[in-house]
Amino acid sequence: NAGVTQTPKFQVLKTGQSMTLQCAQDMNHNSMYWYRQDPGMGLRLIYYSASEGTTDKGEVPNGYNVSRLNKREFSLRLESAAPSQTSVYFCASGKEGGQRPQHFGDGTRLSIL
Amino acid sequence: RKEVEQDPGPFNVPEGATVAFNCTYSNSASQSFFWYRQDCRKEPKLLMSVYSSGNEDGRFTAQLNRASQYISLLIRDSKLSDSATYLCVVMQNYGQNFVFGPGTRLSVLP
Numbered sequence: 001n002a003g004v005t006q007t008p009k010f011q012v013l014k015t016g017q018s019m020t021l022q023c024a025q026d027m028n029h030n031s032m033y034w035y036r037q038d039p040g041m042g043l044r045l046i047y048y049s050a051s052e053g054t055t056d057k058g059e060v061p062n063g064y065n066v067s068r069l070n071k072r073e074f075s076l077r078l079e080s081a082a083p084s085q086t087s088v089y090f091c092a093s094g095k096e097g098g099q100r101p102q103h104f105g106d107g108t109r110l111s112i113l
Numbered sequence: 114r115k116e117v118e119q120d121p122g123p124f125n126v127p128e129g130a131t132v133a134f135n136c137t138y139s140n141s142a143s144q145s146f147f148w149y150r151q152d153c154r155k156e157p158k159l160l161m162s163v164y165s166s167g168n169e170d171g172r173f174t175a176q177l178n179r180a181s182q183y184i185s186l187l188i189r190d191s192k193l194s195d196s197a198t199y200l201c202v203v204m205q206n207y208g209q210n211f212v213f214g215p216g217t218r219l220s221v222l223p
Binding site for chain 1: 117119154156157159160183195200208211212213214215216
């Protein structure tokens with residue numbers, strides 16, 4: 001049982017490059033979330049999707065876009081990476097709507113040079 | 114003021130010790146409270162919910178004080194495997210807002 005799978009696990013980008021972080025869950029959950037975690041800041045919600053076909057901004061959405069491709073997959077895109085986006089990114093899923101995450105992926109460690 | 118605050122630690126305690134963490138929250142309308150555990154370079158995992166009357170799960174006891182707007186986590190008889198960062202999480206607006214604290218790091222020493 002894979003749970004929540006994120007790819008890639010590590011990535012280094014140059015300022016201005018773009019990339020997409022992929023996330024998939026196999027628990028038939030309705031809600032999916034993208035968080036970033038920075039030292040001393042706790043996890044901060046970037047975007048969430050309460051159900052297939054819907055997405056909403058979280059606390060720190062600037063510089064990111066998301067796509068809820070289907071019930072299983074929720075991707076996060078950085079169109080023009082900036083050093084301030086260096087962080088650890090976690091995808092999560094939950095049975096319920098709203099913003100309560102229950103299962104997290106392993107995380108993606110992203111460095112922007 | 115941050116919505117959820119925690120002492121970052123680290124708390125360095127010997128095996129067998131009792132250790133307690135506090136977490137304060139600023140929104141008095143917060144409804145539900147949780148403790149998550151995060152191992153180094155791993156994802157957060159739910160440790161326990163915090164109920165109004167206080168609750169216990171083995172060596173772990175969680176308490177809520179709504180009047181003073183804080184929650185606590187007590188760990189008795191600490192094990193080496195308890196070493197981790199403990200995240201306080203507050204749910205607001207009936208699940209529409211789920212705020213993580215910055216975490217408190219615990220190191221249990223042999």
